Amino acid sequence: MYKKLTNILIDINSVLFPRVCFGCNDHLIRGEETLCTVCRNNLPLTDYTFNEENPVDRIFYGRINIEKASSFLFFIEKGIVQQVIHNLKYRNQEHIGDFLGDWYGQQLLENHELKNTIDLVIPVPLHFKKLRKRGYNQVSKFAQKLAFYLKAEYVDNLLVKTSNTKTQTRKSRVGRWQQEKSLYKLQDPSRVNNKRILLVDDVITTGGTMEICAQALSKGTNTTIYIASMAVVPKTGN
Numbered sequence: 001m002y003k004k005l006t007n008i009l010i011d012i013n014s015v016l017f018p019r020v021c022f023g024c025n026d027h028l029i030r031g032e033e034t035l036c037t038v039c040r041n042n043l044p045l046t047d048y049t050f051n052e053e054n055p056v057d058r059i060f061y062g063r064i065n066i067e068k069a070s071s072f073l074f075f076i077e078k079g080i081v082q083q084v085i086h087n088l089k090y091r092n093q094e095h096i097g098d099f100l101g102d103w104y105g106q107q108l109l110e111n112h113e114l115k116n117t118i119d120l121v122i123p124v125p126l127h128f129k130k131l132r133k134r135g136y137n138q139v140s141k142f143a144q145k146l147a148f149y150l151k152a153e154y155v156d157n158l159l160v161k162t163s164n165t166k167t168q169t170r171k172s173r174v175g176r177w178q179q180e181k182s183l184y185k186l187q188d189p190s191r192v193n194n195k196r197i198l199l200v201d202d203v204i205t206t207g208g209t210m211e212i213c214a215q216a217l218s219k220g221t222n223t224t225i226y227i228a229s230m231a232v233v234p235k236t237g238n
Helices: 002-016 037-042 055-059 080-090 095-110 128-134 140-150 173-180 208-217
Strands: 068-074 120-123 159-161 184-186 196-204 224-232
Touching: 055 068, 055 224, 068 095, 080 095, 080 196, 080 224, 095 140, 095 224, 120 140, 140 196, 159 208, 184 208, 196 208, 208 224
Parallel strands: 068 224, 120 196, 196 224
Antiparallel strands: 159 184
């Protein structure tokens, strides 16, 4: 009786306050969370692993010394992933980071890719002015979930962004690197000495931001850096 009443109340609530899919904006049905079943099934998973060479690794060849890099999803213009990340970043839907982090974290464990490997999980930081305006770092929840599954420490106060810059997505790699090379600072290099670090961001396009952040983290002694992101912009031929 109680369960039946609860289900009735849930149905009434879904009519009065319908929940929507953050991929297509259709109404969610009972049992669906964040994404509808159709959008979830259509998410373009990369299937890249940390065990094998992949196109995300190749983005950083000859640029920085990292152990491995990988991404969870493909970011395709006007696709589901773009819509989902837009909702995460600009529409106060921070819980999307939890959803994606749970999914990716479980995937990493199932493949034993980073199990018992990572010491610290560090998100790419926002400048404090942007953080104050948005209210959250869109990468935080995702990175926290990865830290949970990997049994690593989540640290968001070591790497800081020193200047508030505009969105860099349309700049070339060289242009972004020239503008950003002094924007990220490692607060306490001794904290990363002899640590295996997973650096996490939302979308890898040219890899410029990750490159600069990894260089900052490399100021520690004997650091090993891995890179992960929610999504990567695919290059032709990958």
